[in-house]
Amino acid sequence: MSTTAAPPEPWLLVRGAGKSFPGVRALDDVDFAVGAGEVVAVVGENGAGKSTLMKVLAGVQRLDQGEVLVDGRPVAFDSVAAAQRQGIALIHQELNLCSNLSVGANVMLGHEPRTGPFLRDRALLARARVALDRVGLSVDPRRPLADLSIGQQQRVEIAKALSVDARLLIMDEPTSSLTQAEAERLFAVVEDLRAQGLSVVYISHRLSEVERLADRVVVLRDGRNAGELRGDDICHARMVGLMVGRDVERFYQRAAHTPGAVVLEVRGLRSDAWPQHDVDLQVRAGEIVGLAGLVGAGRSELLGCLFGVRRPRAGQVRVGGQLVPLGAPRAALEAGMALVPEDRKEQGVVLDLGVDANISLASLHRRARGGVFVATAAERQLAQSTVQQLGVKTPHLVQPVRYLSGGNQQKVVLGKWLALGPAVLLLDEPTRGIDVGAKAEIYALLHQLAGRGMAVLLASSEMEEVMGVCDRVMVMHEGRIVGELPRSACSEQAILRLATGRSAEGRRDQAGTLEGTVTETS
Amino acid sequence: MKKILGIAGLLLFVCLVTALCTDRFLTPVNLENLVRRSALFGVISIGAAFAIVTSGIDLSIGSVICLVGCLLPWLLVEHGWPVWAALPAVLALSAVIGVVHGLLITRLSLQPFVVTLCGLLLYRGIARGITADQTVGFGVEYEELKALGAGRLPREAELGIPMPCVYLAVVAVLSAVFLNRTIYGRYLRALGRNEEAARFSGVDTARMTVLAYVLCAVLAGVGGVLFVLDVNSAQPSDFGNFYELYAIAGAVLGGCALRGGEVSVVGVLLGAAVMQVLRNSIRLIENIPQQIEFAVIGGVILAGVIVDELVKRAAARRRSAA
Numbered sequence: 001m002s003t004t005a006a007p008p009e010p011w012l013l014v015r016g017a018g019k020s021f022p023g024v025r026a027l028d029d030v031d032f033a034v035g036a037g038e039v040v041a042v043v044g045e046n047g048a049g050k051s052t053l054m055k056v057l058a059g060v061q062r063l064d065q066g067e068v069l070v071d072g073r074p075v076a077f078d079s080v081a082a083a084q085r086q087g088i089a090l091i092h093q094e095l096n097l098c099s100n101l102s103v104g105a106n107v108m109l110g111h112e113p114r115t116g117p118f119l120r121d122r123a124l125l126a127r128a129r130v131a132l133d134r135v136g137l138s139v140d141p142r143r144p145l146a147d148l149s150i151g152q153q154q155r156v157e158i159a160k161a162l163s164v165d166a167r168l169l170i171m172d173e174p175t176s177s178l179t180q181a182e183a184e185r186l187f188a189v190v191e192d193l194r195a196q197g198l199s200v201v202y203i204s205h206r207l208s209e210v211e212r213l214a215d216r217v218v219v220l221r222d223g224r225n226a227g228e229l230r231g232d233d234i235c236h237a238r239m240v241g242l243m244v245g246r247d248v249e250r251f252y253q254r255a256a257h258t259p260g261a262v263v264l265e266v267r268g269l270r271s272d273a274w275p276q277h278d279v280d281l282q283v284r285a286g287e288i289v290g291l292a293g294l295v296g297a298g299r300s301e302l303l304g305c306l307f308g309v310r311r312p313r314a315g316q317v318r319v320g321g322q323l324v325p326l327g328a329p330r331a332a333l334e335a336g337m338a339l340v341p342e343d344r345k346e347q348g349v350v351l352d353l354g355v356d357a358n359i360s361l362a363s364l365h366r367r368a369r370g371g372v373f374v375a376t377a378a379e380r381q382l383a384q385s386t387v388q389q390l391g392v393k394t395p396h397l398v399q400p401v402r403y404l405s406g407g408n409q410q411k412v413v414l415g416k417w418l419a420l421g422p423a424v425l426l427l428d429e430p431t432r433g434i435d436v437g438a439k440a441e442i443y444a445l446l447h448q449l450a451g452r453g454m455a456v457l458l459a460s461s462e463m464e465e466v467m468g469v470c471d472r473v474m475v476m477h478e479g480r481i482v483g484e485l486p487r488s489a490c491s492e493q494a495i496l497r498l499a500t501g502r503s504a505e506g507r508r509d510q511a512g513t514l515e516g517t518v519t520e521t522s
Numbered sequence: 523m524k525k526i527l528g529i530a531g532l533l534l535f536v537c538l539v540t541a542l543c544t545d546r547f548l549t550p551v552n553l554e555n556l557v558r559r560s561a562l563f564g565v566i567s568i569g570a571a572f573a574i575v576t577s578g579i580d581l582s583i584g585s586v587i588c589l590v591g592c593l594l595p596w597l598l599v600e601h602g603w604p605v606w607a608a609l610p611a612v613l614a615l616s617a618v619i620g621v622v623h624g625l626l627i628t629r630l631s632l633q634p635f636v637v638t639l640c641g642l643l644l645y646r647g648i649a650r651g652i653t654a655d656q657t658v659g660f661g662v663e664y665e666e667l668k669a670l671g672a673g674r675l676p677r678e679a680e681l682g683i684p685m686p687c688v689y690l691a692v693v694a695v696l697s698a699v700f701l702n703r704t705i706y707g708r709y710l711r712a713l714g715r716n717e718e719a720a721r722f723s724g725v726d727t728a729r730m731t732v733l734a735y736v737l738c739a740v741l742a743g744v745g746g747v748l749f750v751l752d753v754n755s756a757q758p759s760d761f762g763n764f765y766e767l768y769a770i771a772g773a774v775l776g777g778c779a780l781r782g783g784e785v786s787v788v789g790v791l792l793g794a795a796v797m798q799v800l801r802n803s804i805r806l807i808e809n810i811p812q813q814i815e816f817a818v819i820g821g822v823i824l825a826g827v828i829v830d831e832l833v834k835r836a837a838a839r840r841r842s843a844a
Contacts, residue, residue, distance in 0.1 A: 349717065
């Protein structure tokens with residue numbers, strides 16, 4: 001982008017935005033502006049406030065403080081419909097389409113041309129075609145949506161927004177489930193829409209995409225404006241600097257130490273997701289091993305197989321030399337394994353149970369009187385000491401976990417497992433959606449546990465976290481461990497090179513293009 | 523606790539209104555009968571609660587009652603089985619039915635609604651087939667068994683505690699201990715609200731779910747035995763008809779959330795009692811025509827859940843304001 005071009009006059013302004021959730025200040029005095037024909041990228045770490053800001057603009061959530069101005073006039077964004085009336089459309093990460101309807105019906109859903117109660121089919125098709133043309137999609141609108149690829153369906157969603165005269169498209173991680181070729185086509189559409197004068201807010205973790213597309217980058221950190229970059233200033237290093245904004249080394253303190261004997265040993269493990277690849281790995285006592293990789297690389301599948309919540313096709317898992325029966329969480333737990341799962345609210349805690357009941361859930365059977373009756377006093381004591389030890393902020397022990405912040409919920413999950421004294425701790429995205437303070441506490445806890453001889457296997461999509469916390473990092477790509485990096489050799493580039501599977505990339509690219517042409521011309 | 527007070531209040535209210543409207547309500551004979559019916563429905567409502575706490579449902583309760591209620595006299599009278607064989611046999615059959623329900627739900631991931639709806643049709647059809655749709659009964663025999671199942675304490679008295687109450691007391695105490703004091707009760711509550719999290723915590727959710735459906739079916743079987751001893755005969759085409767709905771309504775009224783995870787045995791007992799008092803008062807109060815029985819029951823339950831929801835919302839508002 002040329003820096004000399006004057007930035008367009010903003011038509012959408014957010015001033016002094018503030019929003020709190022229990023335990024978290026999600027937005028704190030945030031300013032934000034978008035002009036016509038401008039692509040604005042919003043970047044920041046998880047929990048920086050990106051998604052909250054976007055939900056406010058889309059009318060999903062209301063601001064506690066601050067105001068939103070459209071064309072200079074304050075507007076109440078108190079419902080999705082209100083935001084849509086202002087021409088704002090949110091393209092979700094998960095598509096909101098009806099796979100049982102045709103492409104055209106999806107594009108025009110909710111604003112079908114009609115005469116009285118009757119649909120005007122021909123007008124519907126014509127209007128759908130116009131909208132589909134604008135996103136470069138030349139499929140017959142009468143075709144069932146289910147025939148289209150994910151990338152094409154995404155463009156249908158964009159067409160749907162255009163057909164109601166959207167002025168601003170908010171795209172939330174739009175390339176997360178696209179092939180390289182589909183992503184390229186999406187970038188072309190975004191550039192085309194910009195040329196047509198549309199505004200686009202682009203949210204992505206993939207900074208290379210941001211570099212390529214954005215006219216302006218707004219960086220958020222801990223719910224505040226952390227800085228803004230324009231034109232040629234937009235580069236990877238500056239964005240990361242603004243996003244992190246603190247002494248990364250100090251944040252991830254890792255004392256030198258020597259790992260002990262092998263505690264967790266995996267041989268020839270094959271999951272249902274990647275049946276053609278074997279996984280072998282070892283984790284020693286006192287060691288924190290990272291599992292890095294792109295979304296869908298098979299990390300969660302691997303951890304699920306280890307803990308028995310998924311049944312692997314083949315393989316052996318040993319803890320302390322003992323073979324662990326596969327496909328049975330109870331057996332994995334008795335063998336000394338624990339899993340902090342990826343989806344905290346669905347898999348980690350029972351939201352409506354109290355802090356005490358959640359903490360005791362996995363160890364209930366060990367403390368039960370006569371093996372059957374809940375030991376109430378012991379349960380309360382366990383909850384009390386866990387809350388104290390991990391610093392869980394809760395008004396009382398029977399508080400439903402639903403009302404705790406993400407960080408405190410995650411501490412409850414950790415406490416549940418620590419009550420069993422596991423030898424192996426598996427963690428899947430343990431700090432996703434957690435604020436910075438709680439993150440630091442969790443890192444400190446992991447180091448402390450490793451110091452006491454626990455073997456820790458940590459899967460994370462946050463490169464920094466993997467690099468900062470772990471003693472060595474294994475990188476996964478398409479279900480395989482494609483490389484291993486000692487802490488000293490860990491860099492974002494090195495991990496990415498392995499995670500994208502350089503040699504494999506070319507092949508997939510080609511296949512993607514091929515598939516694209518076939519489906520679009522048919 | 524608040525919920526239990528609410529349902530107790532409702533029970534008291536319905537009793538009061540009925541007592542004021544008719545003097546036939548507070549007679550010893552009517553009260554004994556009412557307690558007897560409430561106890562019978564209490565047993566199957568507790569069963570329904572076990573399915574509901576897992577966030578499931580059992581629609582086959584009425585048909586299991588029918589099958590068991592028909593099979594027991596059929597085996598005894600028509601086939602001359604001894605009581606010690608027939609009684610365990612029908613209860614074992616209901617346990618097997620529960621196991622099948624549980625396995626279909628956990629192993630094949632079929633929806634509880636669908637599985638037990640098919641059960642509802644199946645078991646009644648089987649019962650009618652076996653008996654050729656003829657009424658089966660004990661006639662004047664098996665006095666000992668009838669006294670045990672449907673008599674009263676003390677044995678020879680004109681009025682007393684109906685035997686079903688004794689059985690209900692046993693079932694209720696055991697269920698309350700199981701649900702509130704054992705780890706399995708905790709597991710059922712946890713998996714009812716979030717099965718995935720329970721499974722990820724090492725709880726064998728499949729086995730616990732099967733157990734819940736077995737308990738539900740066995741209690742329906744116990745109910746079938748007690749009901750048929752109470753009325754002395756069973757007509758396959760309508761014995762136990764709609765009883766699953768009374769059981770479910772009693773459980774829901776008693777504070778079991780259909781989304782699972784919440785249960786209170788005392789609440790369920792009160793809920794089952796409310797249902798029976800309502801039916802009783804419709805029969806007794808002359809101004810209410812018999813034909814609208816269902817409409818009255820439906821209306822009262824609906825009013826109850828609406829009030830409950832409004833109270834809950836008010837509480838949530840207070841919480842968020844604080």
